[in-house]
Amino acid sequence: KTVGIVGCPFSGGQPKEGVDEGPIKMIEYGLIDQLVEMGWSVEFDGHHKFTEFRPAEDPNIGKLKKPRYVSRVTKAVAESVESHLKKGHLALTLGGDHSLALGTVSGTFAAYPDACLIWIDAHADINTPESTESGNLHGCPVSFLLAVDGLINEEITEFSWLKPRLRPDRLVYIGLRDVDPPEKEILKKYGIKAFSMYHVDKYGIGKVVEMALDAVNPDRDRPIHLSFDVDGLDPTVAPSTGTPVRGGLTFREGHYICEAINETGLLVSVDIMEVNPTLEDEVSVFETVTVGCSLVRCCLGESLL
């Protein structure tokens, strides 16, 4: 079994420096050797050089910031993920900010139209060009990916390459605790299944993961794309990330999600996003980068016994 690593040193979906170093640090911390040690053959032809994609001019479109840069990068990511998947490899995308999911999820659904998407995050990342306050595209990817009418009504030609293939009933969230009011409306309008930290507290992570899979993969026969924003974890667990929010998933809850999804045997594509190894001190950086690597190992079959 082969895992194709898509190294994405990219920060264009948000304003903080440093998140582009996330993939570089995870590789530097020995992730490839760890996966080889586990029996995986690893295909990694170096990190993408996205700085070459940066346009000279990239004025805002409406409120959206760096739209052309984000579009070009995520289109390349989509192609890269799709090509790994079409060769029968598991795709592992290392971010980089979460706008990269515009590419990873597009690539997965191009290869596996019947897939479902499990989104681990403090945030819903489902703002539209109108609803976003920040204009940061890492807060928007899901709205662009959904195959529904009435979300992306501005004809944003920059993203015309993106074919929305995600049905609302194939998307489920775990870990939400900082959802903007317009995002709450969108989740309700489209009946999107969302397990917040309230549900994690109420039912426990084991039951929440089971309910999440029942919602989007009732017969356990659909390929799974797991998009894991490390800010879904509590900031005491993953401090080096751009938009930390208190009251998140414990170290074990985060790893349990990966272990349980690995156990389904259905995981085809996984993203580890928003690791920013420049925030702030070296202990925080060490903790966050090593958590990113251990989440990957749990997705790929590492078990405690």
Ligand SMILES: N[C@](CCCC[B-](O)(O)O)(CCN1CCC(O)CC1)C(=O)O
């Ligand atoms: N929803 C936010 C955060 C997005 C986080 C993206 B990530 O990939 O890390 O999940 C936050 C917007 N929020 C609006 C109210 C303000 O008081 C604080 C920022 C946004 O900028 O859209």
Ligand SMILES: [Mn+2]
């Ligand atoms: Mn490959």
Ligand SMILES: [Mn+2]
């Ligand atoms: Mn996110």
Ligand SMILES: [Mn+2]
């Ligand atoms: Mn987030």
